[in-house]
Amino acid sequence: MGLARSWLYAPGHRPDLVRKALEGPADAVVVDLEDAVPPAQKEQARDAVVAICDTAADRVWVRINASGTKWADGDAAALSGSPPAGVRVPKAEDPATVAALAERTGLPLQLLIESARGLRRVFELAECHPLVAGVSPGEADLAADLRIRDRRELAWARARIVTANRAAGLPSPVASVWTDLSDTAGLAEDSAALRDAGFFGRSVIHPSQIAPVHRAFTPDRDEVQRARALLDALDVAGDSSTWVDDRGRFVDPAVVAGARWVAELADTLRDLPDDHDEPAGARPGRSNP
Template identity: 45%
Template structure:
């Protein structure tokens, strides 16, 4: 269960290798917005070299995704052993997902919804193909498309993509990047707000953002304690019940408690 996804520019291979040791759950090599037009071919070649020998590049085995710029990137990278996923920018229709899936069989696909049209088609995109492993918003472009002036204006699109992902049987969507790498308090508050909407985890553009994201999406000690009480009560009682403190427990509450504990203890086995 990944909580942190670190973007790095594909035309800086030395930064990509450093990012693999930064502590993110997933590293995303960006061949799109982070790379200037005259550097695209170099970025693709450098990324192909990295993904051709994943054990040498990353002995720890951190999953590497690539945000592609176009079909040429997909064709060049799809068969490489180090590629764990492809992030598809500016997807608006399910047909685009099918096209990429045919070019990259067996590779996990992560469409990014970055326009009003994409949000309207969220469920059809999320359920477009078995290769889709997750969907997320691209909030910078979406904000510009909608003319949204502050963060609360994105609440409805965020909720929409949460519902679409759930309806398609996918994991909760990851939040888009928080662009101010110095404002860690703002990042924390934004993550907490997103968590309340049902989002889980966040993309980052600097390693200093990773621990803030991790802490914001991890359950608190009080949440863990409450979840443990619910799970323990379910072992001794059947059906709906009320705990001594007045909390009502039924199957839905129990499922939520179990998800909380699963998130709290993720990685414990390692």
């Protein structure tokens, strides 16, 4: 699937909404069997997800019900027979349980940290099985469990999750949802700040959130040009590990790594629109290696 900037949730018991999501511009679609599905419709949703995975598995991830619920085993069994691109695992807390799920399904797992217990063991979770594809925060539940009222106070938890991913050799984590559908400007600013903080991509709950999220996580033209100019300057610098470029900027291997990430990201996405200047809310000159 490559790098996904947007992960659009769609309720599993509403195949009509799942189809609309798949027809839209989201980079990935997360069909939800957990919070979005009423208990009485869990079985119906699971059957619908199996049918969807049989026809559009390459873009579909499935958020299953949490371990310990009466639906968890059935979810795992169903997806083993009709595999999606991967599985989102809510309320991940126990590395042994995650490893057992990976062995059972044989699918990439994206773990959601939604409790103090999960946050405490996030480094173990990130390395508990080769099929763990990433670890991301589920901030509504995490804030509730930590009794945090202002999500800005989750900065330490976010940094811990970013560090756990990178220490395990995993991609940057996916940012949690922005729940205020009326505040597009806030979504754009917050997404740009999260990119600066080490996240890449964001879960979204409505198609209207996709465009601002894509802008925030797509390097703009000037950023890409700066990165490529710096990489071109490597030929001039030769074997020097540090130098000052023609614009007076000190350059070392860490700066080069950041530029290489931006250039590779642009090559992968290849969809910079003509009117795309600076990502909304971004701070000029910042990039996320």
